[in-house]
Amino acid sequence: MLELTKVEKSYDGVRVLGPLSLRVDARETVALLGPSGCGKSTLLRLILALQTPDCGTVRFERIQLDEKSAQSARRRMGYVIQDGGLFPHLTSKENVALMARHLGWSDSRVDRRTAELCELTRLPADALERYPSEISGGQRQRVGLMRALMLDPDILLLDEPLSALDPLVRRDLQSDLREIFAALGKTVVLVTHDVAEAAFFADRIVLMRDGRVVQSGRIAELLERPSEEFVTRFIEAQRSSLPEPAA
Numbered sequence: 001m002l003e004l005t006k007v008e009k010s011y012d013g014v015r016v017l018g019p020l021s022l023r024v025d026a027r028e029t030v031a032l033l034g035p036s037g038c039g040k041s042t043l044l045r046l047i048l049a050l051q052t053p054d055c056g057t058v059r060f061e062r063i064q065l066d067e068k069s070a071q072s073a074r075r076r077m078g079y080v081i082q083d084g085g086l087f088p089h090l091t092s093k094e095n096v097a098l099m100a101r102h103l104g105w106s107d108s109r110v111d112r113r114t115a116e117l118c119e120l121t122r123l124p125a126d127a128l129e130r131y132p133s134e135i136s137g138g139q140r141q142r143v144g145l146m147r148a149l150m151l152d153p154d155i156l157l158l159d160e161p162l163s164a165l166d167p168l169v170r171r172d173l174q175s176d177l178r179e180i181f182a183a184l185g186k187t188v189v190l191v192t193h194d195v196a197e198a199a200f201f202a203d204r205i206v207l208m209r210d211g212r213v214v215q216s217g218r219i220a221e222l223l224e225r226p227s228e229e230f231v232t233r234f235i236e237a238q239r240s241s242l243p244e245p246a247a
Contacts, residue, residue: 001026001155001187002047007056009042009211017042017211018056024155029181029188031202033195035234039211040191044159047189049073061154075099078153080161084144086132092143093128100150117146120183122176138169145180155187162197174200195219195238207231 001024008018017039024030032040045051046058049070058065060073086095096117097110105113118125121142127135135143141161148156161177162170178201181188192198198205199219206216215227219235226232 001028001061002189003057003059004043004046005057005059007043007046007053007058009039009046009051009053015211017046018053020056020212022206022213022216024187024189026187027185029190029201029203031198031205032189032191032208033193033198033205034208034214035193038208040193040208041159042211043208044157044189044191048077048079048157075103075151076154078148078151078156080141080144080148080156080158082160082164083137084132084140084142084147086140086143086147088132091129091131092123092135092139095132095143096128096146096150098147103151113150114146117149120149120180121145136169137165138173141165141173145177149184153186155189156181157189159191160193161190163192163194177201195235207234209234 003024004020004022006019006021008020009016020039020043022043032043034040042051046053047060049058049065052066060076063069063073065073086092087098090098093114096114097105100110100113114128117123118128123139123142123146127139127143132140132143144161162173165173174197181201188201190198190201203218204216205219205222207214207222209230215222215231222231222235226235
């Protein structure tokens with residue numbers, strides 16, 4: 001589905017990512033985990049072809065992403081950021097339908113798809129007619145998810161989607177998101193700095209530091225067979241938030 005090979009990225013002569021190689025299989029949920037500044041969001045922007053690597057390749061469905069292939073590839077990717085990333089001058093429904101309208105979808109098709117996504121994300125229907133400032137943070141995030149899913153993308157990319165929410169809203173949305181991921185069976189790449197969130201969602205955790213992958217595997221592997229001291233220190237710092245293992 002997705003393969004990055006020896007990618008590197010620098011800003012003003014300072015390397016922030018790589019060399020890094022990563023493969024994400026179809027229907028796999030991968031969490032990119034690590035402290036602030038480790039390169040997680042930069043990596044996501046390379047996957048989205050919002051930026052190009054200084055060297056190395058990014059392939060999506062075996063097609064190398066470049067200026068020619070980026071636009072068509074992005075239509076097969078759903079992207080969710082903090083607080084939904086909604087346009088404040090558009091209603092929730094207008095935000096959701098933005099790309100569909102751009103592609104010339106009919107009103108009836110937009111309405112059918114919006115209704116499906118409202119049910120899937122458990123967004124109250126009356127929230128669609130409101131502007132982002134008139135709905136709650138959790139609802140904004142649901143609208144952002146609906147917009148990302150509108151074109152039925154092959155892969156869903158989420159950049160710290162729940163970090164701005166209060167704990168109760170965040171917990172409810174985490175549960176709903178996991179159900180949505182399971183129901184849709186899509187490939188998911190989630191960026192987070194929260195160990196418990198990564199463990200809750202992911203089939204595989206990719207722990208990063210200083211622009212490189214330190215260790216990749218399930219949470220149990222990182223806990224029981226850390227590749228270096230940093231892995232243990234990073235996880236132990238948030239250990240109290242992890243669920244207890246089943247007896």
